[in-house]
Amino acid sequence: MVLSNLLDSQEKLSLSALKIARLKKNVIQRLMLEEGTTIAELCKENEFSVPTVTKVVGELIEEGIAFEKGKIDTAGGRRPSIYGINPNSAFFLGVDVRRDCVSIGLQNFKNEFIKLSTRIDYILKNTLESLDGLCRIINQSIEQSGLDRNKILGACVALSGRTNSAKGYSDSYFSSESEPLSKLIENRINIKTFIENDSRAMAYGEYYCGAGAGEKDVIYINLSWGFGISMICNGMLYYGMSGYSGEYGHSPVLDNQIICQCGKKGCLETEISGQALIRRFREKLAGGSTSMVTNNKKVEDIDMYDIIRAAVQYEDLFAIEIIEEVGDKLGHYLSLLLNIFNPELVILGGDLAAAGSYLKLPMETALRKYSLNLVLQNMKLKMAELGDKAGVVGACYILRDRLFDMI
Numbered sequence: 001m002v003l004s005n006l007l008d009s010q011e012k013l014s015l016s017a018l019k020i021a022r023l024k025k026n027v028i029q030r031l032m033l034e035e036g037t038t039i040a041e042l043c044k045e046n047e048f049s050v051p052t053v054t055k056v057v058g059e060l061i062e063e064g065i066a067f068e069k070g071k072i073d074t075a076g077g078r079r080p081s082i083y084g085i086n087p088n089s090a091f092f093l094g095v096d097v098r099r100d101c102v103s104i105g106l107q108n109f110k111n112e113f114i115k116l117s118t119r120i121d122y123i124l125k126n127t128l129e130s131l132d133g134l135c136r137i138i139n140q141s142i143e144q145s146g147l148d149r150n151k152i153l154g155a156c157v158a159l160s161g162r163t164n165s166a167k168g169y170s171d172s173y174f175s176s177e178s179e180p181l182s183k184l185i186e187n188r189i190n191i192k193t194f195i196e197n198d199s200r201a202m203a204y205g206e207y208y209c210g211a212g213a214g215e216k217d218v219i220y221i222n223l224s225w226g227f228g229i230s231m232i233c234n235g236m237l238y239y240g241m242s243g244y245s246g247e248y249g250h251s252p253v254l255d256n257q258i259i260c261q262c263g264k265k266g267c268l269e270t271e272i273s274g275q276a277l278i279r280r281f282r283e284k285l286a287g288g289s290t291s292m293v294t295n296n297k298k299v300e301d302i303d304m305y306d307i308i309r310a311a312v313q314y315e316d317l318f319a320i321e322i323i324e325e326v327g328d329k330l331g332h333y334l335s336l337l338l339n340i341f342n343p344e345l346v347i348l349g350g351d352l353a354a355a356g357s358y359l360k361l362p363m364e365t366a367l368r369k370y371s372l373n374l375v376l377q378n379m380k381l382k383m384a385e386l387g388d389k390a391g392v393v394g395a396c397y398i399l400r401d402r403l404f405d406m407i
Helices: 015-033 039-046 050-062 128-145 181-189 198-209 274-286 304-314 317-341 351-355 357-370 387-403
Strands: 066-071 081-085 091-097 101-108 113-121 152-159 193-197 218-223 227-233 345-349 380-383
Touching: 015 039, 015 050, 015 066, 015 081, 039 050, 050 066, 091 128, 091 198, 091 387, 101 128, 101 387, 113 128, 113 387, 128 181, 152 181, 152 198, 152 387, 181 193, 193 198, 193 387, 198 218, 198 227, 198 345, 198 387, 218 317, 218 351, 274 304, 274 317, 274 351, 304 317, 304 351, 317 351, 317 357, 345 357, 351 357, 357 380
Parallel strands: 091 152, 152 193, 218 345, 345 380
Antiparallel strands: 066 081, 091 101, 101 113, 218 227
16 A cells, blocks of 8 residues: 555545554554564554554555564564664655745654755745745755655645634635635645644644653744744644634734734734834834944835844844833733643744844743743743744644644
């Protein structure tokens, strides 16, 4: 059985064939997660007979997915064989789409990157041309990898805005089409495709192999052009009933009369985000403040990366002041979530996290001021560790877990 067929819909299979297909997926999953395992261990875990499991493992070996690693040393008797997975027998494609760039990675069965490209130039717009451009970049990346496309089990495309990953729809981009966005991309790249919210993908990446490793209850803050969060509850991504959890930045709790990109006034994103940082920076420049940023750029051309760079690399006092304002407000309103959810860990990520302590310290001060002391006693606040590859890493892990029924 070809691996890609094994992961397709199995609704038409007979009951006996379905049981064997599920056993095969379970064996692959165990081999992915363990360095080596025996037939006896697989039997105990899956409650199948030795002949059945032996046959399934044999088929996986014939297909080049599994292999015999050697024998276990025993005091006496027959030495059992240890089986492992061929890491390069299949691959997962992760794509992280931002408003001004795309990052793409291909991981093998051992979660090793065969190819990783970050911040490829791209402009995200809600147009068919923009969608075609994205798929063209994905196809080019696959071609450049030199991999057999048939060995890529699937793609997970993470992008900002409101996404229903279960149904494959985005309410923020390419929503005018009659088909789900996942299907539109799938038709253009000829690979089974899922879509995911970018904050959830970044959170999952940090949870598995970044700042969140080892924790169970985590709030991840994605502070980039917009402001989103993702929650991991008891080790599982939290989606909510319709899959739209995490839109905390669109909570209209401010009395500033600023229209948010969602259409409402006074959303948190209008004061806590990259776009808010730029707006506030320009407002204060118009009011007479000065910054070295204007030495090389016109005011209307200044972006959030310029402001962060001025603060971190050149200690521009005005840039630091504006970033600290965002950090203070973030800590203030994040305290609401901490008092409700009482997480083990908060991870501060996204593009603005590059500001480091200039963002984190005022945030911590505000948290101590506005959160319950009991909530803060055992809570940790960490900066994200994976940087630009967080979304790609998370997308690959989400794809892996979806395909093998691990989430």
